[in-house]
Amino acid sequence: MKKSARRVFWLLALCFFLLLGYLGKLALVDREEISANSYNIRMRTDVDGIQRGDILDKNGEVLATSVQQEDGSYLREYNRARMAAHITGYSSVGKTGVEAAANFELMTPYRELLQRIQGLLSGTDPRGNDVVLAVDMDIQSIAGDLLGSAKGAVVVMEPSTGRVLAMQAYPDFDPNTVSADWEYLVSDEDSPLVNRATQGLYPPGSTFKTITALAAMEYFPDWQNFTYTCTGEEEFQDKVIHCYNNRAHGTVDMAGAMAASCNCYFAALAEEIGADNLSKEMEACGITADYGFDLAYSNSIMHLNADSTESELVETAIGQGKTSVSPLYMAMLISAIANDGIMMEPYIIDHMQYYNGETGKTTVPNKLMSICTPEEAAALKEMLIGVVESGTGTAAQISGVTVAGKTGTAENATGKDHSWFVGYAPAEDPQVSIAVIIENSEAYGSATPIAGKVLKAALEKMAE
Structure with missing residues (x-):
């Protein structure tokens, strides 16, 4: 009996310490994640007696602030309203965007006891930490103005760090009036509350040919000598692949096919590569990776595997089929090519700032993965320069600056085609990368000229 009692005692002791350890983990490690979780009902309200911190852009412009009302409560005001709506999110009917992602910091006063003592003298409440973003509102505004009323998204990044300089999406909403507009916002078929830049999933179209090219460099030793005579269309198993407007490109190698965006060439190249x-x-290019972005995002979708049919293979190789990607992922992909093959973790929150002006927790750029060798990235860069200099991407040209990029037209099963552009500049020393998608582009125009103008504005801004 004594031996059995000891066993029960040690079993209970083990369970106690495991429970203690788990509770400690919740309190010390997981507290910020729990605070920002959309299922946390406390996200719907702020703590009484604490002024929520501000959200600022990289230049110190206040995007969101709390204004005290006559009854002592605080009302959240968004100074840029729709222009930064999908970034700041809202703090009213629950929380989204940075309001959700940084909820813990925004509601956590630095040196709270000291602030409360000072508050007794000044009559003010303790203030949560401010959140300073990586976003530059000058670039954000230009991207928004150029996007206009076109459904779609623009993502601008710094390739070497993963810093998100701008993230624009439309349709949008006014975060100042979410409570009043709630019924309309949740029932609108255009889904304005969805951040298309991070949560929208689209066929990548011909921008995917960058991945097909990298696959050839990795798995097809004779890729540099591979040519194909394009007649405008070709049948692969039970799938007929067409080039745009059935245009015949003649005999092309990879560089020529990339510049002309020749579907038939890349479909034939895919046969040499193989589905597996x-x-x-x-x-390897991170299409299924979890990259832990600050804001809510959708993971890209792929269905290709070793058992896929030839039809599925060739469709995937030209960016159609069952592959779906977000604009954020495409910005990460083109940034990795610009960054010698190194994909960085994207981030939009730069650092925390305390009530006294001191800098708090700061985001340190972090490598996510290597998607290719520097040599492969350099070879692909030359092809992408050709796309903009003399191929399908000439509308993205910038006077005096070499731009590398890739256009894409994505077939849309429910309507008109979508237009893509991904690229970076200057090609010889990449400072800015971009991904643009325009839904139903026949009505709103191509993504390519928008990308060129945003790249130009971003380069000018970063040179200041």
Whole structure:
């Protein structure tokens, strides 16, 4: 009996310490994640007696602030309203955007006891930490103005760090009036509350040919000598692949096919690569990776594997089929190519700032993965320069600056085609990268000229 009692005692003791450890983990490690979780009902309200911190852009412009009302409560005001709506999110009917992601910091006063003592003298409440973003509202505003009323998204990044300089999406909403507009916002078929830049999933179209090219470099030793005579269309198993407007490109190598965006060439190239190898390259390029972005995002979708049919292979190779990606991912992909093959973790929150002006927790750029060798990235860069200099991407040209990029037209099963552009500049020393998608582009125009203008504005801003 004594031996059995000891066993029960040690079992209970083990369970107690495991429970203690788990509670400690919740309190010390997971507290910020729990605070920002959309299922946390406390996200719907702020703590009484604490002034929520501000949200600022990289230049110190206040995007969101709390204004005290006559009854002592605080009302959240968004100074840029719709222009930064999908970034700041809202703090009223629950929380989204940075309001959700940084909820813990925004509601956590630095040196709270000292602030409360000072508050007794000044009659003010303790103030949560401010959140300073990586976003530059000058670039954000230009992207928003150029996007206009076109459904779609623009993502601008710094390739070497993963810093998000701008993230624009439309349709949008006014975060100042979310409570009043709630019924309309949740029932609108255009889904204005959805951040298309991070949560929208689209076929990548011909921008995917960057991955197909990298797969050839990895798995097809003779890729540099591979040519194909394009007649405008070709049948692969039970799938007929067409080039745009059935245009015949003649005999092309990879560089020529990239510049002309020749679907038939890349479909034939995919046969040489094989479905298994192309799927491995897609994974190597992070298409299924969890990159832990600050804001809510949708993971890209791929269905290609070793058992896929030839039809599925060739469709995937030209960016159609069952592959779906977000603009954020495409910005990460083109940034990695610009950054010698190194994909960085994207981030939009730069650092915390305390009530006394001191800098708090700061985001340190972090490598996510290597998607290719520097040599492969350099070879692909030359092809992408050709796209903009003399191929399908000439509308993205910037006077005096070499731009590398890739256009894309994505077939849309429910309507008109979508237009893509991904690229970076200057090609020889990349400072800015971009991904633009325009839904139903026949009505709103191409993504390419928008990308060129935003790249130009971003380069000018960063040079100041």
